[in-house]
Amino acid sequence: MDNYKKVKQQFKQAAKGGISEHRIGISFAIGTFVAVLPISIFAVGICLVLALCIKYLNKLSLFLALLVWNPIWHIIFYYPARMIGKFLLQPHIDSITTFFGVIPYAEKIIEFGVFYAAGMCVIAFYTAILSYFVVRLLVKLYRLRELRAAQFSR
Numbered sequence: 001m002d003n004y005k006k007v008k009q010q011f012k013q014a015a016k017g018g019i020s021e022h023r024i025g026i027s028f029a030i031g032t033f034v035a036v037l038p039i040s041i042f043a044v045g046i047c048l049v050l051a052l053c054i055k056y057l058n059k060l061s062l063f064l065a066l067l068v069w070n071p072i073w074h075i076i077f078y079y080p081a082r083m084i085g086k087f088l089l090q091p092h093i094d095s096i097t098t099f100f101g102v103i104p105y106a107e108k109i110i111e112f113g114v115f116y117a118a119g120m121c122v123i124a125f126y127t128a129i130l131s132y133f134v135v136r137l138l139v140k141l142y143r144l145r146e147l148r149a150a151q152f153s154r
Helices: 002-016 021-036 040-053 059-068 072-099 106-152
Strands: none
Touching: 021 040, 021 059, 021 072, 021 106, 040 059, 072 106
């Protein structure tokens, strides 16, 4: 029950303005970047290490991003990620196949692995930037609504 009180306290502190909008937004953006990367198996561990090492991050925002960008989103991003990766790496396909040349089914590994991973990195970067601004705006709007509600209740 003690952990529940800590989480509830962090929500109240964030809502009342105890934590800056930038801090909440940047924490959510970092969590988004880690969650959308094609290493979702290690996402919780990476976020845990980041939360322990970087005191500036808002832990609630960081882990909330993992809940929002769960692995189901990878299904939606799969095709665009492959197309982006193929677009970026197609000119360099010869050097990539030379690297993987001794491996059987190297072309399939490139098509499904390398193209997907490169595309997901690009999508993760832009999704993190977009989520920063969206979360920061949402926090600002929520605080304005709370401020107006407090003024009208007087």
